Amino acid sequence: MALLDWEGCGIDLWKGSFPSLFSFEASKEAWLDDVWVIEGRTLQDDVQVGSSSLIESGCALMNGNAKGWVKASRGLRQGDPLSPFLFTIVADVLSRMMLRAEERSLLEGFRVEELQTLKSLLLVFRQISGLKVNLDKSNLFGINLDQNHLSRLALLLDCKASDWPILYPGLPLGGNSIACRFWDPVIERISRRLDGWQKAYLSFGGRITLIHSCLSHIPSYFLSLFKIPNSVVAKIERLQRDFLWSGVGEGKRDYLVSWDIVCKSRVKGGLGFGKISLRNLALLGKWLWRYPRKSTTLWHQVILSIYGTHTNGWDANILVRWSHRCPWKAIAQVFQDFFKHTRFVVGDGERIRFWEDLWWGDQPLKSQYPRLFRVVTDKNSPIFSILGSARPFSWNFNFRHNLSDSEIEDLECLMQSLDCMHLSTSASNARSWSLSSPGLFTVKSFFIALSQVLDLSPCFPTKFVCNSQVPFKVKSFVWLVAHKKVNTNDLIQLRRPYKAFSPDICKLCMKQGESADHLFLHCSLSMGLWHRLFQLAKMDWVPLRSISDMMFINYKGNLLVTVFHSGHLPQTPKLSGRSNRRQKLKQHLFTHFQTKDLGKLKYFLGIEIAQFSSGVVLSQRKYALDILEEIDMLDCKPIDTPMDPNVKLVPGQGEPLGDPGRYRRLVGKLNYLTITRPDISFPMSVVSQFLQSPCDSHWDAVIRILRYIKSTPDQGVLYENRGHTQVVGYTNADWAGSPTDRRSTSGCCVFIGGNLISWKSKKQDIVARSSAETEYRAMTLATCELIWLRHLLRELRFGKDEQMKLICDN
Numbered sequence: 001m002a003l004l005d006w007e008g009c010g011i012d013l014w015k016g017s018f019p020s021l022f023s024f025e026a027s028k029e030a031w032l033d034d035v036w037v038i039e040g041r042t043l044q045d046d047v048q049v050g051s052s053s054l055i056e057s058g059c060a061l062m063n064g065n066a067k068g069w070v071k072a073s074r075g076l077r078q079g080d081p082l083s084p085f086l087f088t089i090v091a092d093v094l095s096r097m098m099l100r101a102e103e104r105s106l107l108e109g110f111r112v113e114e115l116q117t118l119k120s121l122l123l124v125f126r127q128i129s130g131l132k133v134n135l136d137k138s139n140l141f142g143i144n145l146d147q148n149h150l151s152r153l154a155l156l157l158d159c160k161a162s163d164w165p166i167l168y169p170g171l172p173l174g175g176n177s178i179a180c181r182f183w184d185p186v187i188e189r190i191s192r193r194l195d196g197w198q199k200a201y202l203s204f205g206g207r208i209t210l211i212h213s214c215l216s217h218i219p220s221y222f223l224s225l226f227k228i229p230n231s232v233v234a235k236i237e238r239l240q241r242d243f244l245w246s247g248v249g250e251g252k253r254d255y256l257v258s259w260d261i262v263c264k265s266r267v268k269g270g271l272g273f274g275k276i277s278l279r280n281l282a283l284l285g286k287w288l289w290r291y292p293r294k295s296t297t298l299w300h301q302v303i304l305s306i307y308g309t310h311t312n313g314w315d316a317n318i319l320v321r322w323s324h325r326c327p328w329k330a331i332a333q334v335f336q337d338f339f340k341h342t343r344f345v346v347g348d349g350e351r352i353r354f355w356e357d358l359w360w361g362d363q364p365l366k367s368q369y370p371r372l373f374r375v376v377t378d379k380n381s382p383i384f385s386i387l388g389s390a391r392p393f394s395w396n397f398n399f400r401h402n403l404s405d406s407e408i409e410d411l412e413c414l415m416q417s418l419d420c421m422h423l424s425t426s427a428s429n430a431r432s433w434s435l436s437s438p439g440l441f442t443v444k445s446f447f448i449a450l451s452q453v454l455d456l457s458p459c460f461p462t463k464f465v466c467n468s469q470v471p472f473k474v475k476s477f478v479w480l481v482a483h484k485k486v487n488t489n490d491l492i493q494l495r496r497p498y499k500a501f502s503p504d505i506c507k508l509c510m511k512q513g514e515s516a517d518h519l520f521l522h523c524s525l526s527m528g529l530w531h532r533l534f535q536l537a538k539m540d541w542v543p544l545r546s547i548s549d550m551m552f553i554n555y556k557g558n559l560l561v562t563v564f565h566s567g568h569l570p571q572t573p574k575l576s577g578r579s580n581r582r583q584k585l586k587q588h589l590f591t592h593f594q595t596k597d598l599g600k601l602k603y604f605l606g607i608e609i610a611q612f613s614s615g616v617v618l619s620q621r622k623y624a625l626d627i628l629e630e631i632d633m634l635d636c637k638p639i640d641t642p643m644d645p646n647v648k649l650v651p652g653q654g655e656p657l658g659d660p661g662r663y664r665r666l667v668g669k670l671n672y673l674t675i676t677r678p679d680i681s682f683p684m685s686v687v688s689q690f691l692q693s694p695c696d697s698h699w700d701a702v703i704r705i706l707r708y709i710k711s712t713p714d715q716g717v718l719y720e721n722r723g724h725t726q727v728v729g730y731t732n733a734d735w736a737g738s739p740t741d742r743r744s745t746s747g748c749c750v751f752i753g754g755n756l757i758s759w760k761s762k763k764q765d766i767v768a769r770s771s772a773e774t775e776y777r778a779m780t781l782a783t784c785e786l787i788w789l790r791h792l793l794r795e796l797r798f799g800k801d802e803q804m805k806l807i808c809d810n
Contacts, residue, residue: 094125115156135159141166170221177226177327186219187232190239193218197243204480205473207244208271215240216273223276224283227330233276240273254495256485265451269460269483274447282447285338287331289441291315292431303328311380313351314431315339341449343434347427349383356380360418363659369410370658375399389425393418461551481516482551489514517546542592607676608716618676619716624709627669631706638711639704643683647701648739654695663694666702673709676716678759680705682747685761722754725799729786732809733764733778735771742767744774748782750789752799758785779808 098121101107106117126132138159142150147161154161164174175182193214202210219228219236237259244262246253264270292314294300307328308317318332344352344359352359355366355373366373373379377398388394395415403411432439435449465478480486489505490513506514508525520526521544534541544550589595601609606623609616628634657663667688674681683705690698731748738745743766749759762781768774786804793799 090129090131093129097121097125115153119157139166171225177330178229180229180231182226183219183222183228183232186222187235187239189218190215190236194239194243203473203476204244205471205476208476209472211240211244211273212271215243219276220279220283223280224286225327227284227333228276228280230277236276254487256480256487257483261483265448266466267460267462269462271479274451278450279447281334281337281450282443284331284334285446286441286443287328288315288335288338289433312353312357337450338446341434341446342431345430345432345439346383346421346423347429348389348425349387349423349429351429352383354381354383354386359383360421365414367659369414371407372399372410372414373658375401375403375407384423387418387421387423389423391422461548464551481520481547484516484547486516486519488516488519520547521550540592606672615718615720617716617718619714620673620676621713621716624673624713627666627673628706628710628713631666633703633706633710636707636710639707640711642680642705642708643686643701644704649686649690649698649701650740651690651693652695654697657694657696657699660691660694663699663702664691667691670702670705677709678717678749678756679712679715680708681759682745682761685745685763689763717756719755725753726802727752727786727789727793727799727804729782729804729806730809731775731778731782731806733771733774735768735774738763744768744777746774746778746781748778748785750782750785752789752793758789760785775808779806782806 098107101117101121106121107114122133135158138157139162140150140154140157140159141162141164151161165172166174172182172185177183197210222228241255241259241262245255261269262271263273263275265274266272291300291303303316309315310317315335316328316332318335342358344357346352346359355376356364356379358364361368366379377400386394386396388396397411433441433445435445436442461482465475465482468475468478470478485491489507506512506518506523508519509523511524512518512522521530527543531541586595586597600611603609603622606620608619608621610619625634628636667684670680671684671688674684683701687698687701687705727750729748729750731746733747734745736742736744744764745761746764747759747761750757760781764774764777768777783806786806790804794801
């Protein structure tokens with residue numbers, strides 16, 4: 001097969017004289033009327049250019065009126081507004097001539113005889129239009145063709161024989177997109193753009209704007225068709241990162257904020273740059289959406305003929321061997337992430353699979369009814385073959401064996417849920433995009449969905465930072481302050497100690513250490529400015545603890561309401577008298593925060609609080625019973641231990657669960673139960689290790705935990721006054737207890753005044769060589785917990801500052 005390229009991306013027409021280009025005699029007017037129709041009107045209705053082929057001048061007729069004579073020497077110049085319009089019309093004529101030749105079977109491939117016909121066709125086109133195809137600039141490329149044969153064909157057409165890759169249009173087709181040199185044009189374009197900004201003295205906000213509007217979009221053309229290698233991603237991100245923090249030609253500077261945080265959306269505390277690799281996947285997903293909708297196009301037919309059809313009947317097959325030079329390989333790798341955001345709109349039901357596809361509910365029917373799906377013989381049956389075409393439905397299920405009682409119940413539930421569904425033989429099936437309201441695919445929605453996977457970013461004051469009515473360079477600085485990444489002395493001391501001068505002294509007040517919280521809130525100069533500012537606004541200034549508290553503020557009338565995330569309260573007035581002390585504190589809180597006294601605390605976030613004269617009991621009885629009711633285990637048989645000591649759970653043990661999401665949700669709910677149930681802390685740490693791909697053995701372990709909870713739903717923790725505030729920690733370790741990686745598990749618990757207030761069970765990071773090493777690592781974990789508690793108790797001024805004990809079971 002040979003491919004003829006007329007100057008890479010189109011036809012290079014050799015311009016003749018103006019009269020020969022635009023002379024349309026009476027014999028050619030029919031050709032003009034037949035071909036040149038634009039928006040329902042012929043070209044002659046708007047513009048008719050006429051001249052004689054024997055003279056060197058002509059006139060233009062605008063709506064039938066002559067507009068002067070033009071002397072023709074070399075035709076229209078390049079850049080003339082009329083040039084692209086006329087070129088499109090003439091190129092359309094050549095295209096129609098080739099289609100007519102194909103309809104009459106004059107062109108049936110690129111053999112020698114066909115090339116002779118093509119050459120004759122170009123000569124006819126030249127006689128009709130006065131334009132000549134410039135074959136000197138044309139190239140002939142071979143696909144699975146011998147080079148000698150390609151050269152003979154090129155000699156016949158008087159053009160050049162060239163090799164792959166080629167640029168069309170602007171993309172290197174036929175190249176190896178995995179190689180770094182393939183992406184050199186993108187790197188060079190970014191580097192050239194950065195060189196143009198040399199010594200521009202841009203602010204931090206200006207550099208953010210340029211990255212958003214320019215640098216982030218330069219690779220988009222390549223990313224829309226090819227999978228970008230990780231090494232090229234690293235190069236592009238390094239260029240963007242250097243420009244963001246150092247500018248161009250301004251010397252090396254520190255990267256104040258992690259690039260992963262910078263790339264997050266503004267809601268998550270980033271600058272919204274987005275990861276290049278995720279943008280690449282979102283752009284490639286566009287082709288998966290177009291493939292079933294463009295079934296008549298040439299590229300669809302080529303992909304279909306090479307790779308075949310997927311089992312769902314909509315997409316191309318992805319389970320084949322790929323060539324690294326084929327762009328469809330990278331597109332097919334996005335299929336799993338793409339397919340879970342699509343759902344089907346049922347028409348006649350002939351092209352939609354009953355069990356596998358998402359068309360009813362929030363999950364495919366195989367996930368909603370896994371027991372029925374296991375015993376079905378034909379798992380790819382379409383809806384039409386099972387339900388039939390009219391009501392009542394035929395229910396043509398084929399099961400491997402007679403159904404059990406539980407399977408019969410699932411079948412009845414399935415038939416009841418589908419009873420209200422209707423099939424329309426006149427409507428066609430369609431695929432919709434679940435991430436947008438119109439149901440149409442957008443790259444932006446797919447990119448946002450990919451970016452939110454496993455994104456557990458903490459709360460960020462987006463409203464305070466991004467919605468403020470201030471210049472963008474001020475917002476950029478506030479963004480740095482919100483992350484506490486301003487170059488204060490305490491941070492400089494950490495990064496480059498030799499550059500920090502007097503790190504323990506603030507340069508404004510010459511007293512305390514210079515940190516972001518001190519510089520903007522606690523410094524005497526800053527506090528004076530805050531007091532003055534709030535006096536002008538007729539508000540009271542309450543000194544805050546940190547910048548984080550300052551960011552979460554609301555204004556209600558002339559009252560400043562602050563949401564404190566760290567649990568710190570503003571300075572309260574000095575209260576005296578034990579009888580009215582509590583009442584004055586309530587009045588002070590109501591004045592500043594509009595709070596109410598709801599009485600004694602009994603229930604909060606699933607935790608039940610029972611207050612007695614001897615102490616306080618915390619439990620989650622209602623929460624535990626709700627979990628058992630949801631899993632339908634209120635009547636299950638209780639058990640004495642939460643875990644079988646003789647069973648070692650490993651990944652891949654048993655059959656994979658049909659609905660892993662159900663396992664993850666249940667484990668997450670049970671993890672919240674460990675707030676008041678330290679007895680299930682270790683079993684929950686074990687079953688939480690298999691969230692990625694849970695199996696039926698892991699599910700059985702979770703069911704055992706539920707049976708244990710059924711035996712002790714009222715169990716909780718008791719806090720009472722034992723007459724002392726001694727802090728005691730206990731630690732233990734299970735040496736090489738994990739059967740998969742032989743790592744040990746550390747466990748610790750801490751008592752204050754004889755009351756259990758902290759417990760933890762965690763697998764160690766490395767494999768210990770001895771039991772002694774395991775115990776020491778467990779003691780290290782407990783020591784960190786004790787040190788943190790000591791600082792917390794000092795801050796709360798609770799108890800005596802006495803020596804803590806750590807007891808190890810060895």
